[in-house]
Amino acid sequence: MWIWVGFAWFCLTALLWLGAFAATENRRIRSGYQSLIRYAPYIQFMQDKTELNRFGIAQQLKRRFGPVISFGIPFNAMALLGGGALFFSAAGFSISGPLIVWVWPLLGLCALAVHACQAELMSAVPTAKGAAAAAAHLTGKGDGRLAALLQLGGQWAFVAFLNIEAARWLGHLWAYWQGGSAAAASAVAFMVFLSIQTILSWMSNSLYGNYQASAAVIQLLAGGILLLLLTLSMWPDLTYSALTRQTSALSTPVPDGGGWLLGVLLLWRMFVAGGSAEAAAEETVEPRIRLPWGQFQAAAYIYTAGYVLLSLVAMFGISRLFSGAAGPLPGAISTLWSHQPLLAGLLNLLVVFSLFFAALSILFASTRLSGALARESSSRVLATLGVVNSRWRSFTGTAVLAGSMSALFAVIALLLPDNWGGAALFLLVLGIILHHGAIMFPLASLLKRRKDAEQELILPLWSLGRVTKATRWLAVVALLAMTCIAAVGSPAAAVAAVCIGAVTCIFVKRSSISAAEKPSKPPASRHELLQLERSHPQ
Numbered sequence: 001m002w003i004w005v006g007f008a009w010f011c012l013t014a015l016l017w018l019g020a021f022a023a024t025e026n027r028r029i030r031s032g033y034q035s036l037i038r039y040a041p042y043i044q045f046m047q048d049k050t051e052l053n054r055f056g057i058a059q060q061l062k063r064r065f066g067p068v069i070s071f072g073i074p075f076n077a078m079a080l081l082g083g084g085a086l087f088f089s090a091a092g093f094s095i096s097g098p099l100i101v102w103v104w105p106l107l108g109l110c111a112l113a114v115h116a117c118q119a120e121l122m123s124a125v126p127t128a129k130g131a132a133a134a135a136a137h138l139t140g141k142g143d144g145r146l147a148a149l150l151q152l153g154g155q156w157a158f159v160a161f162l163n164i165e166a167a168r169w170l171g172h173l174w175a176y177w178q179g180g181s182a183a184a185a186s187a188v189a190f191m192v193f194l195s196i197q198t199i200l201s202w203m204s205n206s207l208y209g210n211y212q213a214s215a216a217v218i219q220l221l222a223g224g225i226l227l228l229l230l231t232l233s234m235w236p237d238l239t240y241s242a243l244t245r246q247t248s249a250l251s252t253p254v255p256d257g258g259g260w261l262l263g264v265l266l267l268w269r270m271f272v273a274g275g276s277a278e279a280a281a282e283e284t285v286e287p288r289i290r291l292p293w294g295q296f297q298a299a300a301y302i303y304t305a306g307y308v309l310l311s312l313v314a315m316f317g318i319s320r321l322f323s324g325a326a327g328p329l330p331g332a333i334s335t336l337w338s339h340q341p342l343l344a345g346l347l348n349l350l351v352v353f354s355l356f357f358a359a360l361s362i363l364f365a366s367t368r369l370s371g372a373l374a375r376e377s378s379s380r381v382l383a384t385l386g387v388v389n390s391r392w393r394s395f396t397g398t399a400v401l402a403g404s405m406s407a408l409f410a411v412i413a414l415l416l417p418d419n420w421g422g423a424a425l426f427l428l429v430l431g432i433i434l435h436h437g438a439i440m441f442p443l444a445s446l447l448k449r450r451k452d453a454e455q456e457l458i459l460p461l462w463s464l465g466r467v468t469k470a471t472r473w474l475a476v477v478a479l480l481a482m483t484c485i486a487a488v489g490s491p492a493a494a495v496a497a498v499c500i501g502a503v504t505c506i507f508v509k510r511s512s513i514s515a516a517e518k519p520s521k522p523p524a525s526r527h528e529l530l531q532l533e534r535s536h537p538q
Helices: 002-030 041-053 067-078 080-124 131-139 141-178 182-202 205-234 240-244 260-269 278-283 287-321 329-339 341-375 380-385 396-414 423-448 451-457 465-489 491-517 526-535
Strands: none
Touching: 002 080, 002 287, 067 080, 067 205, 067 278, 067 287, 067 341, 080 131, 080 141, 080 205, 080 260, 080 278, 080 287, 080 341, 080 423, 080 465, 131 141, 131 341, 131 423, 141 182, 141 341, 141 396, 141 423, 141 491, 182 205, 182 341, 182 396, 205 287, 205 341, 260 423, 260 465, 278 287, 278 341, 341 380, 341 396, 380 396, 396 423, 423 465, 423 491, 465 491
């Protein structure tokens, strides 16, 4: 009976996702907002540029991203296929069933609140700094810089984590196929992956946008095909109750240190976009509509389709590959390899593909966020990183910085002792804690303010109306709860996150004191903004 309670919980949460989307769409229509794209793209571009100029920022980056890319960027960052593979690889099929049935709906409810709050901020402050810009707008530049630096640390940790896992997966595939050392193949794959991602972040955003749209379409099609194949292979014996079957066979310990805690963290990471959508605000046409709606729709798809896909994979693994015995995903793929080598190879490559584009989405976002930070700096050295290359129309300096910092995070994590939980767990927990810390700044500020004072500072197009404050409280509780769970998973990463936060806070405070002693950098005038935009024509 309890399994159907879990299913009912999933359905209720899915209805809440649908209700939230309908409510915000209804409020947008009633607000009188009118899209100008139907009149002419240039009119909409002028509207977007005017809104950006309101924050003292010139339109230097190319506005090329449309609705498909606005959905594809956060969807690729969440990496349903790659993240699901990591989940089964760590938790095995025995533990994965109960986690999907009972924990996934709870995580979906928490993700609903977090993504609704992020969408609200994106629709109010459409700049590359995203939540950090909202924090600066609400409580001051110091909090904005601190939130941005924490976000950057979380993004670089996520990029390192995703690339390490993608390289490790490909390294094992290469060793199985060609022989040799899996560790050596993984090391080479990691360097190649990060180099390609850095180059793509360096180059024009048109190439990046096309790749993101194509990757999203491929993953959507692949997910649909997997759903169809899994359903047909088990029809009519779809044993949903097998997900919570408790037998001696299913109680076999899962190898590689997998368990409930790591499974929960990997499931939660599939709902984390890592700031990938908000960082594209200055390159998206009509960002106040497309980015918040795109990220919320991507998260809703992850919740609904992810539940069905993960459930079918778990049922298939228990009832077919192991005939009821527990086991991790690598063993299942090895079993499949002996019977269907082509299919097993394609599945492995699909996992690597998904993880690669997730890392690319977050790395690209970190280049935009660090570039937006650098262009506001009064330091000449940092200001050079914020210069937009007139040829590539990109922050080329911060692209190199982001790639180098992600590599540094990976090297430090790999040098840690094995009894600390491993490099992947360390980076995963570090990324989650830092990312949550960055989101908490604007949310905490909004909860402190009265409604009338809040409306003077931000005017979001995305809003849940009367339940907005309750949603914010739920988001804060969810972020704090997942932060505590992550800290239990890797105390070393939690200590590292606290140290990074303390050092960042001291740095921001000293910079603020130093800036107060010097003449402050005046905001750009209308003439200066026009000069910058003239040198970077659209």
